[in-house]
Each structure stands twice: as C-alpha cells, then as structure tokens.
Amino acid sequence: AKMAPTQEKHSSEELLQAQVDLWHHALGFVKSMALKCAMELQIPNTIQHHGGSMTPSELAAKIGLHPSKLPRLRRLMRVLIVSDIFVVHEVASPNKEVAYGLTPTTRLLAIDEVRSNLSPILSLILDSTVTAPFSGMHSWFLDEHSTSLFEKAHGLNVWEMAAQNSTYNQLINDAMVSDSNFLMDIILRECSGVFLGIKSLIDVAGGHGGSAKAIAKAFPQMKCSVLDLPHVVEEAPTFDHVSFISGDMFKYIPPADALFLKVRPLDFVSSLRTHTQFTIGCHKVSI
Ligand SMILES: C[S@@+](CC[C@H](N)C(=O)[O-])C[C@H]1O[C@@H](n2cnc3c(N)ncnc32)[C@H](O)[C@@H]1O
Numbered sequence: 001a002k003m004a005p006t007q008e009k010h011s012s013e014e015l016l017q018a019q020v021d022l023w024h025h026a027l028g029f030v031k032s033m034a035l036k037c038a039m040e041l042q043i044p045n046t047i048q049h050h051g052g053s054m055t056p057s058e059l060a061a062k063i064g065l066h067p068s069k070l071p072r073l074r075r076l077m078r079v080l081i082v083s084d085i086f087v088v089h090e091v092a093s094p095n096k097e098v099a100y101g102l103t104p105t106t107r108l109l110a111i112d113e114v115r116s117n118l119s120p121i122l123s124l125i126l127d128s129t130v131t132a133p134f135s136g137m138h139s140w141f142l143d144e145h146s147t148s149l150f151e152k153a154h155g156l157n158v159w160e161m162a163a164q165n166s167t168y169n170q171l172i173n174d175a176m177v178s179d180s181n182f183l184m185d186i187i188l189r190e191c192s193g194v195f196l197g198i199k200s201l202i203d204v205a206g207g208h209g210g211s212a213k214a215i216a217k218a219f220p221q222m223k224c225s226v227l228d229l230p231h232v233v234e235e236a237p238t239f240d241h242v243s244f245i246s247g248d249m250f251k252y253i254p255p256a257d258a259l260f261l262k263v264r265p266l267d268f269v270s271s272l273r274t275h276t277q278f279t280i281g282c283h284k285v286s287i
Pocket residue numbers: 159176177179180204205206207208210211227228229232247248249250261262263
C-alpha cells in the first residue's frame with residue numbers, strides 16, 4: 001500500500017529560525033515592560049538632567065540602584081537601545097566606557113519638556129488595568145455578550161472605574177491632557193484654518209480641557225467650553241476663557257457653532273499605529 005505523505009522536511013536552520021521567530025513574538029511584552037520600568041525609574045529625566053549623557057554606573061548611582069544590579073541595568077538599556085528608545089555611544093576614556101543618551105523618542109518623556117511630555121499617557125497605556133486584560137482575550141472572544149476587553153476583565157468600563165476610584169480618575173485625566181497638549185500644538189500648526197469664523201465651540205468629552213485651552217489661546221475671541229462626566233468636571237482645573245459643563249453627551253449637548261470631538265482610534269492591525277481624528281462641524285480631519 002502507498003504510504004501516507006510524510007510531513008514536509010525542513011532544514012535544521014529553518015526550524016531554528018522558526019523557533020526564534022516564535023520566541024521573539026512571545027517575548028514582545030518585554031519591550032513594553034522595559035519602557036514602563038525605565039519610566040518608573042525616572043531614567044529619561046535623569047539622563048536629561050545630567051546633560052543628556054550618562055555612563056551606566058553614573059546612572060545606577062543617581063537612580064539609587066545597588067551596584068549588584070548594574071549588569072541588569074545594562075541589559076534593560078540594551079532592550080531599549082535596540083528599539084531606538086535610547087542611544088549608546090563610547091566615551092573617550094581609557095577603559096572605553098559607554099554612555100547612554102536620549103533620542104527624539106525619549107525626549108518626549110523627559111519632564112523638562114512640559115508641553116510635549118507624553119509620560120502621563122504612556123503611564124496609562126502601560127498601567128496593569130490596561131495591560132492585564134489582554135491575557136484574557138480568548139475568554140472575551142468566547143463570551144458572546146462581552147463588550148470590551150477592559151470590561152470583561154474588570155466588570156466595569158474605564159469611565160465607571162474612573163468614577164469610582166479617584167486615583168484612577170486622575171491617571172486618566174492627566175493622560176488625556178498630556179496627549180492633547182502634544183497633539184493640539186500640531187493640529188493648530190497644521191490645520192488651524194478649520195477653526196476660523198467659529199464663535200462658540202464645545203469640546204465634547206474634552207476631559208480636563210487640554211484641547212480647549214490650546215484652542216482658546218489660539219483664538220481668544222472664541223467661547224470655548226468642555227463637556228464631560230461629573231467626576232471629571234469636579235476635578236478640572238480652572239482656566240481663563242474655558243468653561244466646564246458637567247453632563248452626559250449621550251443625553252444632552254448644549255448648542256454651539258461647533259462641536260469638537262477628538263478621538264484616537266488604535267489600529268491594532270497595522271501594528272498599533274495610531275492616528276487622530278477630530279471633527280469640527282462638517283469637517284472631519286485626520287492626522
Ligand atoms: C479618551 S478620553 C478623551 C479626552 C479628550 N477628548 C482628549 O482627546 O484628550 C474620553 C473622555 O470621554 C469622557 N466621557 C466618557 N463617556 C462620556 C459621556 N457619556 N459623556 C461625556 N463625556 C464622556 C471621559 O470622561 C473622558 O474624559
């Protein structure tokens with residue numbers, strides 16, 4: 001009798017490469033966690049305050065690590081250097097020491113750059129309330145009634161959690177302001193024309209007013225308001241020229257010349273590239 005076709009034979013090299021690919025993919029989370037760790041150890045700020053360059057031992061001493069952790073600090077930094085989060089260069093010393101430096105990416109995390117500091121939004125993205133639900137993704141798929149991955153894991157949605165927990169409320173509100181400060185500079189630089197002629201504007205679900213503040217500053221004649229949920233508005237700062245309205249956008253939005261709705265859809269398929277869309281009246285702008 002004819003034998004069943006045997007499994008296609010692969011060379012040892014192909015098998016080993018396939019195994020390495022699996023390992024790389026499975027360990028992808030190490031990149032995120034290394035970034036979280038560097039932020040929590042204040043590494044971007046520490047290097048920035050030291051003039052933009054530090055040797056591993058200088059860095060370890062400054063952030064308060066025991067000398068026994070130095071080899072692991074080098075390893076952490078190697079992960080981040082491979083991802084172009086930091087750079088490394090050799091310093092002119094007899095023992096050929098290296099020094100770590102910042103890149104345009106990490107400069108966005110250094111506290112001195114107040115307007116464009118993205119660490120609050122990254123702290124939210126890397127928070128365990130956001131990352132942990134991903135390990136239950138299969139049960140979300142198998143549950144026909146589940147809404148979001150977050151809700152499946154926590155039993156309530158992000159806004160409900162923020163309403164119940166003031167620390168979480170602050171984490172979210174600060175995150176949104178940091179994203180808005182950064183993006184509004186670019187939006188106002190690239191397409192401020194869409195705002196011309198508008199006398200009153202409401203930023204719908206505008207958080208703590210990061211966007212509204214930037215618009216009001218660029219267009220002082222415009223009456224700018226922010227509509228958001230009560231637990232957000234209660235903690236909102238006060239700004240000249242921006243008023244806050246507490247309410248639910250699904251129930252009532254006060255009239256205005258323009259409604260501004262800034263959303264940031266995450267496109268997981270195209271490897272987590274994000275883009276921003278904002279809508280003003282009939283204009284829909286994507287950057
Ligand atoms: C992802 S944040 C975006 C904040 C802001 N638009 C920005 O781009 O920085 C979503 C905001 O929607 C608010 N929100 C959620 N549900 C809402 C509702 N039903 N009515 C009004 N605001 C709501 C949240 O409190 C939060 O501030």
